[in-house]
Amino acid sequence: MKTTKTVTLQPPPAREDGAEEPDAMGRPATQRKSEVRLGREVQARIGQQLRAMYDEFVNEGVPQHIADLVRRIGDQDDEVA
């Protein structure tokens, strides 16, 4: 298997607070033109594909059997505890 190019990677600017929007990775706005050797465009592309895939699943919402499960347990009395 061929080895990945040995580039020196510096972490992209970290989101230090957890409060930012969930899709910050790879967004040009949060990526300075910096020492990220992979290239911000490459990172952005990967980030977009990752989020597109993930969001597709998120948008499926809560499967009915899981919603039922949570409600059922939530309504149970002490015998479950």
Place this chain on the structure above:
Amino acid sequence: MKLDPAIRDQVLATVPSLRAFAISLCGNIDHADDLVQETLLRALAHIDSFQPGTNMPAWLFTILRNLFRSEYRKRRREVEDADGRYAETLKSHPEQTGHVEFSEFRVALAKLPSDQREALILVGASGFSYEDAAAICGCAVGTIKSRVNRARTRLADLLAITSVDDFGPDRATRAVLAGGGRN
């Protein structure tokens, strides 16, 4: 004891993302739904250990991640192996995963070591800070950063994304350029 409806709603609100995390981790929707269900059973059985006002998503993701890892240690071959057999399964049967459109990306994602995959998903898709991701994975922040970087580098390699020219605005152009990476 009855579950506080506010807590219950927080749990339910987290489920879509928790489930997306599970599917992204294990690559199989049925397996992911089992993981989510088991996670919720455990979480609700130990809801007293959740501190109201703290990060519900991080708490649930931690439980799911630990469940997955303990399973993974038992069934390593099924989840990931050095030959990428699992990735081959995805490639052969993208319909099993339900989302053919992303199969190329998912095959590449499945080829990552699981520690890199989980770090990338948590930070890049689930929207956790590096600090939260580190807490979820039980490792140092620097370790998460390093894993995310290695994951990106490896994905770029696997998907043949090497320069800005490879992903211009035209999707068809990208597909042609990335065509060598298929099959």
